[in-house]
Amino acid sequence: GDSVTQMEGPVTLSEEAFLTINCTYTATGYPSLFWYVQYPGEGLQLLLKATKADDKGSNKGFEATYRKETTSFHLEKGSVQVSDSAVYFCALQAHEVSGSRLTFGEGTQLTVNP
Amino acid sequence: DTGVSQDPRHKITKRGQNVTFRCDPISEHNRLYWYRQTLGQGPEFLTYFQNEAQLEKSRLLSDRFSAERPKGSFSTLEIQRTEQGDSAMYLCASSLAGLAGYEQYFGPGTRLTVT
Secondary structure, three states: OOEEEEOOOOEEEEOOOOEEEOEEEEOOOOOEEEEEEEOOOOOEEEEEEEOOOOOEEEEOOEEEEOEOOOOEOOEEEOOOOHHHOEEEEEEEEOOOOHHHOEEEOOOEEEEEEO | OOOOEEEOOEEEEOOOOOEEEEEEOOOOOOEEEEEEEOOOOOOEEEEEEEOOEEEEEOOOOOOOEEEEOHHHOOEEEEEOOOOHHHOEEEEEEEEOOOOOOOOOEEOOOEEEEEO
16 A cells, blocks of 8 residues: 655754755555645644656745655755754655545654754 | 634543544535544544545544534544544544645644543
8 A cells, every 4th residue: 555654753953954854655656745744733734745756846945856766755955943843744645546635654853953 | 714623622531431523624625534643653544525425434443433524514523432542633634626736734633532
């Protein structure tokens, strides 16, 4: 079945450091890929998405590129801020399988220190 | 606020009791999903509705769980004879059907603690 694997956390960085959170997936067909973020005490929010190979999703300085050849969707940010501290989830959506449900990775806790 | 809302936000119950959660989706969304998230894990799919029809249930959803979406609007998730293993965050999401990569909007969740 479909699955998503994220790099193990937690990740602790200093402000203005470079961030990479690795995400790889297994799926049949050509899924859409997402990064969701969960800030403390809040619900899941979509951070960015890509719907086909080589697409780059970007938002709030974060980027991720849909790499079909390596089945990856790594999240990057050039300079993190304290306000980026949150849990980040990579997810895939197999179209019209189970109503296009989302399959999530385990999540990566990011802490950014001033 | 026109986002997805869930009620209650927190529920503490004793083992063996029944509980019911409510989800109000974004009004024009015809799909509604329930997920369960345990501590340190990503959300796992439980079930989904298109309008009022429940079209799929995960194997995670035991016979003690039932969900409804009367009239294709709000949805309820009931857990009968709760067990300690049911303790989790229950998330509701809604979306429009049929489009590739269409975003699911999540509610804040209901945190269930079974003592």
